Amino acid sequence: MSVPSYVSDPIARVPAPFASKCSAPMSAVRTRFAPSPTGYMHIGGMRTALFCWLLAEHAKRQSQEGNGDGGTFVLRVDDTDRARNVEAALAPILDAFRWLGLTWDEGPEVGGDHGPYFQSQRGEFYDRALQTLLDSGAAYRDFSSPEEVAADREAAQAAKTPYVTNRRSLELSAEEVEGLIAAGQKHVVRLKVPRDRTITVTDAIRGEVSWNAALLPDPALARADGSPLYNFASTVDDAAMKITHVVRAEEHLSNVPIQTLIFEALDEPVPTFAHIPFVTAPGTNRKLSKRDLSKYRDNKSFRKLFDSAADRLPKLGLELGEDLNPVMVRFYEEMGYLPEGLINALARLGWSLDDHTEVMSLDTVAENFTLDRVVKNPAGLDPDKLFSFQSEWMSRRSREDKVRRCTEVLNRAGYENIDEEFVGRLVDALGDRLKLYTDVLDVAYLFESGVTYDEKAFKKRIAKEGVPELLRDFKTERLEPLTEADWTPERLEEELTSFSAAREEGVGKLIHACRIATSGQPVGPGVYDVLALVGRGACLERIDAALARAAA
RNA sequence: GGCCCCAUCGUCUAGUCAGGUCCAGGACACCGGGUUUUCAUCCCGGCAACAGGGGUUCAAAUCCCCUUGGGGUCACCA
Numbered sequence: 001m002s003v004p005s006y007v008s009d010p011i012a013r014v015p016a017p018f019a020s021k022c023s024a025p026m027s028a029v030r031t032r033f034a035p036s037p038t039g040y041m042h043i044g045g046m047r048t049a050l051f052c053w054l055l056a057e058h059a060k061r062q063s064q065e066g067n068g069d070g071g072t073f074v075l076r077v078d079d080t081d082r083a084r085n086v087e088a089a090l091a092p093i094l095d096a097f098r099w100l101g102l103t104w105d106e107g108p109e110v111g112g113d114h115g116p117y118f119q120s121q122r123g124e125f126y127d128r129a130l131q132t133l134l135d136s137g138a139a140y141r142d143f144s145s146p147e148e149v150a151a152d153r154e155a156a157q158a159a160k161t162p163y164v165t166n167r168r169s170l171e172l173s174a175e176e177v178e179g180l181i182a183a184g185q186k187h188v189v190r191l192k193v194p195r196d197r198t199i200t201v202t203d204a205i206r207g208e209v210s211w212n213a214a215l216l217p218d219p220a221l222a223r224a225d226g227s228p229l230y231n232f233a234s235t236v237d238d239a240a241m242k243i244t245h246v247v248r249a250e251e252h253l254s255n256v257p258i259q260t261l262i263f264e265a266l267d268e269p270v271p272t273f274a275h276i277p278f279v280t281a282p283g284t285n286r287k288l289s290k291r292d293l294s295k296y297r298d299n300k301s302f303r304k305l306f307d308s309a310a311d312r313l314p315k316l317g318l319e320l321g322e323d324l325n326p327v328m329v330r331f332y333e334e335m336g337y338l339p340e341g342l343i344n345a346l347a348r349l350g351w352s353l354d355d356h357t358e359v360m361s362l363d364t365v366a367e368n369f370t371l372d373r374v375v376k377n378p379a380g381l382d383p384d385k386l387f388s389f390q391s392e393w394m395s396r397r398s399r400e401d402k403v404r405r406c407t408e409v410l411n412r413a414g415y416e417n418i419d420e421e422f423v424g425r426l427v428d429a430l431g432d433r434l435k436l437y438t439d440v441l442d443v444a445y446l447f448e449s450g451v452t453y454d455e456k457a458f459k460k461r462i463a464k465e466g467v468p469e470l471l472r473d474f475k476t477e478r479l480e481p482l483t484e485a486d487w488t489p490e491r492l493e494e495e496l497t498s499f500s501a502a503r504e505e506g507v508g509k510l511i512h513a514c515r516i517a518t519s520g521q522p523v524g525p526g527v528y529d530v531l532a533l534v535g536r537g538a539c540l541e542r543i544d545a546a547l548a549r550a551a552a
Numbered sequence: 553g554g555c556c557c558c559a560u561c562g563u564c565u566a567g568u569c570a571g572g573u574c575c576a577g578g579a580c581a582c583c584g585g586g587u588u589u590u591c592a593u594c595c596c597g598g599c600a601a602c603a604g605g606g607g608u609u610c611a612a613a614u615c616c617c618c619u620u621g622g623g624g625u626c627a628c629c630a
Binding site: 036156229230233300348352359391430497511515523525530 | 553554555556558559562563564565566567569577580581588589590591592593622623625626628629630
């Protein structure tokens, strides 16, 4: 088979324009995200998936305005070799897409014209492609044992020379090869890399990148049992699914020359590659990885996340650890983050709209997303910034939504008979303080019979010269005479203010004392709301308890 | 080690392709002040960066080269 003269004109084979700032209409854009079913959705993978989705979605919208031929986002499952529990391991991944509102046009559950969408079901595609390559001579059977290959590799390493495949099997005659096959001799199929080539590709993000093919080992396409390897399966699928833009993390950049060669050998157009920077671990520019999780606690803003999760998750019957942690999308969902918040943060990781726009909906991002505004260098997710986006989006949520979701959290935390009307009052009192749905857990004292005192705050605000007396008098003179009906924030404020004035004291003293006595904590909603929410009976009891504690 | 990629405030970034309007803009974080006689919000202000060295040019964060630093990848994994 003849190899196209790709070297002389590398760009000619790159189909669609990648910088859509240009006014030329875009041809159809088809992107894919190909997760392997691991049982969880990695936050970095999610960012990659988001960019894939955005590119397709943007093209889709453009075409609706009469510009271009549409966009399609494909979800394909890389489950080669892992057939056992695919469904269970895939579910969390699909859930993450659903939670964030990233729909797929083709893939699991929805099907499509280019299926099946599970690699484990695409065996015939690989077999056929493999035969094509074997027939054309682009690939060959390698009878070397894995041990021999490993030894060659080590020798090259030791000699400090680049390792290239020892093509001994190529010296076999056709008859000898037939004989070995007939004898059941184990072998892999390798791509015969043309060693006189320079492979050049114009990456949509990195620009022109080249490799000297003479330095490339012949990659295995299929195992001894005939099953396809990643680079091969992925290329065959991308070709069959008519993928126009391969958007993936930068760590895949080194797969480009091999895949390019495979596309060419298959006589398929080479898609546009777009290698986006990966998401880094906090405080470093290394790849964010589940394995180094414990190290991330050393990072200041990550530690806040961990600490807060360690406190809250158990209350919801969950556990911070291997199966649930900040590298997973589900972590943020369980902690009560909003999809809008995470999307906003992820979209801003490596991409910007302009020099000032920070808060953006998925819709806004999709409307404006182009690869030419993707940055080249890796970026770390900053929990503080995510939190800032989160509070912005939470502030836009309706009261009904907050009430419903907070009630859910409370129920999950095991508090029985939660009254939605009461939660409504609570949500009002919380106001902007409610940043995450799980923030309601901070006011658990409203749903429990006793109070746990913050020791430091207690000492500072109650166990102090004159304060217990003041609190006691306020209680007996002003609080006790109030009826249940009088027990409103407005009335309580009136009483506290006038009492303080009568005593010639600043209101601060009593405000703090009351807050600590009734809630145990130095922070929370406004005091009058706290007193009202805690209720007359419990307030009086708790003040007594605090007084007794101060006296002890 | 080979190959490849990357390099602007603590962090995410704008500016780089089409050099001057940038003694570098925004956001988050941080620090200070104001509002709230409480917590949070909100408002105002501040701190803070072009990795280094050579070129090219009247002019370089922007173009070229080198150095340094960081990272990715080198499987019959994905």
